[in-house]
Amino acid sequence: MLLHVKEVLNADELREARAILKRATWGDGRVTAGVQSAQAKNNEQLPQDSAEARALQQIVLGGLNRHAVFFSAALPKRVFPPLFNRYGGDANAFGSHVDNAVRFIPGGQGGRVRTDLSCTLFLTDPDAYDGGELVVEDTFGAPRIKLPAGDMVLYPGTSVHRVEPVTRGARLASFFWIESMVRSDEARRLLFEMDSHLMRLRTSVGETDPAVIGLTGAYHDLLRMWADV
Numbered sequence: 001m002l003l004h005v006k007e008v009l010n011a012d013e014l015r016e017a018r019a020i021l022k023r024a025t026w027g028d029g030r031v032t033a034g035v036q037s038a039q040a041k042n043n044e045q046l047p048q049d050s051a052e053a054r055a056l057q058q059i060v061l062g063g064l065n066r067h068a069v070f071f072s073a074a075l076p077k078r079v080f081p082p083l084f085n086r087y088g089g090d091a092n093a094f095g096s097h098v099d100n101a102v103r104f105i106p107g108g109q110g111g112r113v114r115t116d117l118s119c120t121l122f123l124t125d126p127d128a129y130d131g132g133e134l135v136v137e138d139t140f141g142a143p144r145i146k147l148p149a150g151d152m153v154l155y156p157g158t159s160v161h162r163v164e165p166v167t168r169g170a171r172l173a174s175f176f177w178i179e180s181m182v183r184s185d186e187a188r189r190l191l192f193e194m195d196s197h198l199m200r201l202r203t204s205v206g207e208t209d210p211a212v213i214g215l216t217g218a219y220h221d222l223l224r225m226w227a228d229v
Contacts, residue, residue, distance in 0.1 A: 001189040002136060002143065002155040003073050008063040008121055009150040017059050017123055021084070021172055024052040029085055029094075040095030043163070044086040048106050057082050060121060060174050072195045073154055075188060077229065078179040080113045081105065082121070087132055087163060088170030094163040096137075101157070103177055115157035116185070117178040122147045122171075129169030136161045154178075156185050181227040191226070194219050 009017065026044035046053045060082040064070055080103050087093065103113045120134055126146045133144040134153065137160040144164070145153050155161070157177060182188045198219060201212055 001073070001185060001192065002138060002153065002159075003192075004145075004147065005067065005070050005073070005152040005154055007150055008067055008070065008152045009059065009123075010063075011150075013059050013063060014123065014150050017056055018172075020052050020055050021046075021086075021123070024050070024084075026086055029091070032083060040097050040162070042091050042093050044091045046084040048081070048083065053084060056084055056174065060176075070152075070154070073188070073192045074117055074178045075181045075191065075223075075227070076178050077181045078111070078113045080115075080177040080179075081107075082174045082176040084123075084172070084174050086170055086172050087166040088129070092131075092167075093165040096160055096162040098160055099157050099177065113177055114179045114183075115177040116180040116183060117154055118157045118159070118161070119152055119154055119174075119176050119178060120145075121152040121174040122149050123174060124170065124172045125149045129171045130167045131164050132166040132171035133164045134161060135164060158185075181229055182223070183228065184226065187222075187226045191219065191222060194222075 024046055027047050029043035029045040030041050031045065032048070046056070061079065064076075064079065099115050099118055101115055103115055105111045105113060126148065133146045135142050135144050136153075136155050138156070147153060163171075180188060182191065194215070198212065198215055201209075201215070205212060
């Protein structure tokens with residue numbers, strides 16, 4: 001499932017994030033790449049242990065924690081600490097690659113994250129740069145994704161994807177991975193569709209309608225069957 005998640009960050013959060021990014025020192029993006037993807041990666045990245053990265057992580061995680069659509073779609077069990085990259089100038093693209101299946105959490109935090117879902121949160125307005133589209137290859141084609149600042153795309157970690165060259169300006173984004181409580185992409189999609197319809201049904205008939213109660217019970221029965229917590 002590929003999903004456009006709108007308004008993860010609000011205008012105030014974007015202003016704060018951009019102020020932090022403006023004073024940040026960028027490093028080589030290949031530092032977090034796997035063996036295969038390092039051959040295709042040509043961008044800049046904030047050092048994971050920098051004060052700027054830690055401050056930005058709190059902003060992004062705060063946006064995710066309050067976003068009901070994100071939770072419904074991802075059913076997150078673990079979130080890899082968000083990373084931040086920049087495309088522009090000579091460091092302007094990331095060729096076709098597949099993300100590592102498991103990421104090790106850095107900085108002594110311990111643990112591992114299975115990369116069920118990949119996330120890109122756009123931090124630059126699309127009219128501020130040319131190129132830079134995220135291209136995600138799946139069974140329905142290869143959509144070219146360039147979203148408003150503050151919006152995020154969520155897509156399967158198994159996808160082959162790339163970032164097209166930035167030919168003007170700079171593209172700033174956060175990227176990270178989700179280990180879901182529900183490992184199967186198909187099961188997550190079905191649960192998300194069911195929850196989305198339930199939310200609309202609650203709006204029209206109320207929480208206490210017998211159909212809402214019954215379908216809510218069925219949703220949670222499926223979640224119990226499929227979830228690993």
